[in-house]
Amino acid sequence: MMVSLVTETVENGPGGELEIRGLGHRYGTHEILTGIDLTVRPGEFVSLVGPSGVGKSTLLRCLSGLQRPTEGEVRYQGAPLTEPVAGVAVVFQDYSRSLLPWSSVLDNVALPLRSAGKSKKDSRARARDALAEVGLAAVDPQAYPWQLSGGMQQRVAIARALVSGPSLVLMDEPFASVDAQTRADLEDLVRRLHGELALTVVLVTHDMDEAVYMSDLVVVLNGKPATVATVLDVDLGATRDQVATKAAPRFAELRGEIYRIIHPAGNAVPAPS
Amino acid sequence: MTARRIRSVLVEAWLPVLLLALWWFASAGSTDLYFPSLSAILQQFSQDWLFAHVGTDLVPSLQVLGLGYLAAVLAGLLLGIALGLGRRAERACRPLLEFLRAVPGVALLPVFIVLFDLGAEMKIVLIATGAVWPVLLNTIDGVRSVEPLLLDVAGTFRLSRWQRLRYIVLPSAGPQIFAGARTALAIAVIVMVVGETVGSTGGIGYFLLNAERNFAITSMWATIVALGIVGYLLNVLFRIVEAIALRWHRLQRTRLQPKG
Numbered sequence: 270m271m272v273s274l275v276t277e278t279v280e281n282g283p284g285g286e287l288e289i290r291g292l293g294h295r296y297g298t299h300e301i302l303t304g305i306d307l308t309v310r311p312g313e314f315v316s317l318v319g320p321s322g323v324g325k326s327t328l329l330r331c332l333s334g335l336q337r338p339t340e341g342e343v344r345y346q347g348a349p350l351t352e353p354v355a356g357v358a359v360v361f362q363d364y365s366r367s368l369l370p371w372s373s374v375l376d377n378v379a380l381p382l383r384s385a386g387k388s389k390k391d392s393r394a395r396a397r398d399a400l401a402e403v404g405l406a407a408v409d410p411q412a413y414p415w416q417l418s419g420g421m422q423q424r425v426a427i428a429r430a431l432v433s434g435p436s437l438v439l440m441d442e443p444f445a446s447v448d449a450q451t452r453a454d455l456e457d458l459v460r461r462l463h464g465e466l467a468l469t470v471v472l473v474t475h476d477m478d479e480a481v482y483m484s485d486l487v488v489v490l491n492g493k494p495a496t497v498a499t500v501l502d503v504d505l506g507a508t509r510d511q512v513a514t515k516a517a518p519r520f521a522e523l524r525g526e527i528y529r530i531i532h533p534a535g536n537a538v539p540a541p542s
Numbered sequence: 543m544t545a546r547r548i549r550s551v552l553v554e555a556w557l558p559v560l561l562l563a564l565w566w567f568a569s570a571g572s573t574d575l576y577f578p579s580l581s582a583i584l585q586q587f588s589q590d591w592l593f594a595h596v597g598t599d600l601v602p603s604l605q606v607l608g609l610g611y612l613a614a615v616l617a618g619l620l621l622g623i624a625l626g627l628g629r630r631a632e633r634a635c636r637p638l639l640e641f642l643r644a645v646p647g648v649a650l651l652p653v654f655i656v657l658f659d660l661g662a663e664m665k666i667v668l669i670a671t672g673a674v675w676p677v678l679l680n681t682i683d684g685v686r687s688v689e690p691l692l693l694d695v696a697g698t699f700r701l702s703r704w705q706r707l708r709y710i711v712l713p714s715a716g717p718q719i720f721a722g723a724r725t726a727l728a729i730a731v732i733v734m735v736v737g738e739t740v741g742s743t744g745g746i747g748y749f750l751l752n753a754e755r756n757f758a759i760t761s762m763w764a765t766i767v768a769l770g771i772v773g774y775l776l777n778v779l780f781r782i783v784e785a786i787a788l789r790w791h792r793l794q795r796t797r798l799q800p801k802g
Contacts, residue, residue: 333698334698335694335697335698353697355700357698358698358699361691361694361695363691366689366691367691367694369709369710371713372709372713380699381699383705383709384699384700384705385700413790413793413794
């Protein structure tokens with residue numbers, strides 16, 4: 270009895286890096302999310318997908334502690350999460366608004382360390398390492414972020430999220446504002462960092478290809494109010510490749526499954542008569 | 543100095559130089575009591591302001607101006623931050639602020655003469671109360687119009703209140719605060735001169751009034767020239783401070799090429 274109980278707890282309880290229990294959220298009388306249950310295990314890469322306006326970003330705000338859900342709770346490493354905590358970092362979609370335009374690239378990346386009370390010198394040294402980690406070793410650290418290209422700016426934002434060594438990184442459509450090639454580069458960068466730094470990642474995206482390509486688990490949100498429609502295990506192996514993975518039959522199957530959940534009636538375009 | 547720099551100086555300088563030349567020749571040999579020749583004015587100028595009366599009349603005026611202006615900027619900044627962050631307090635104070643702002647600064651002169659006599663304190667307070675408004679109102683607006691996403695960023699990185707203010711709110715409000723401070727500087731100079739002409743026994747404004755009363759018209763014109771030069775130099779000084787403090791903003795507006 271005891272043993273099975275313990276196993277049960279490990280399966281659903283404190284074993285999760287992030288646990289979402291009966292989460293619901295409403296703005297006034299407008300109910301956005303309801304009855305969301307989800308466990309994210311340490312080191313897992315989880316994508317949240319769903320039609321636009323379904324409440325993905327609201328859910329991510331609840332996970333980051335920026336917003337308290339009106340129902341249910343979020344637990345991070347076993348403790349209730351009611352406000353932003355150390356160990357959880359967020360990368361926002363719009364790098365042009367989320368980086369401080371008046372601070373150098375280096376000081377932008379060093380900001381979380383300054384907030385943690387580290388000295389200016391130590392913060393900057395660590396920020397340089399973080400910039401190198403995201404492939405920006407050659408960028409002038411004294412440049413302002415808006416002097417860099419969009420892809421580089423998002424790399425700066427990723428370096429800023431990683432600089433204080435978080436265990437969980439939340440990303441809100443981080444690649445939505447860059448061109449296709451840059452997007453592929455950034456996807457592979459995040460995949461690599463996820464592996465190297467043993468990060469747990471929750472990625473919000475409206476792009477099904479991206480969700481399948483990046484993740485171990487794809488969580489499909491649907492409905493009004495939105496709830497978890499399905500959770501897909503992405504069995505594509507640990508190594509992903511922009512060409513080979515996306516050409517695999519299993520990849521097409523998975524993205525087809527997601528597509529049918531989000532568009533149940535089917536979106537076949539009739540042939541012209 | 544690069545060729546580009548020389549050209550930009552020329553572009554700015556040709557009109558003033560031309561106007562001065564016109565004034566010089568048009569007024570040459572003037573016998574009009576009220577409009578003496580420019581050469582006479584400049585001669586008087588070098589007599590009065592290079593540098594006979596600088597120590598006795600200009601420096602005290604500048605001290606009063608500096609203290610009054612500093613008080614205006616500090617008070618506007620502190621009160622502006624407090625009201626910008628506290629929405630309810632701001633709403634409660636807004637009608638009062640609009641009313642006080644609408645009262646012309648110099649209208650309070652009689653009040654301050656009664657309260658402080660004709661000393662330097664009176665002039666400092668007069669300048670401060672006249673010049674505080676643009677700083678205060680711009681600071682409130684600047685503090686309130688911070689990009690909401692940056693406040694989310696501050697939240698997720700758990701910046702303290704003080705860090706939010708230092709790293710996010712103040713830099714963000716910087717351009718608006720400086721715009722207010724620049725207007726305040728112009729007001730401060732005006733209030734200083736008016737204050738000295740009405741309620742004072744010294745200073746450059748008093749010197750100006752005294753020259754007019756004694757029919758020393760050339761001296762009056764020379765003093766006006768001196769005031770113009772002081773105002774111009776103050777503005778140059780302000781621009782230098784602003785260019786250093788808001789370097790990022792200037793570069794972003796002029797869209798310099800990437801360095802990285």
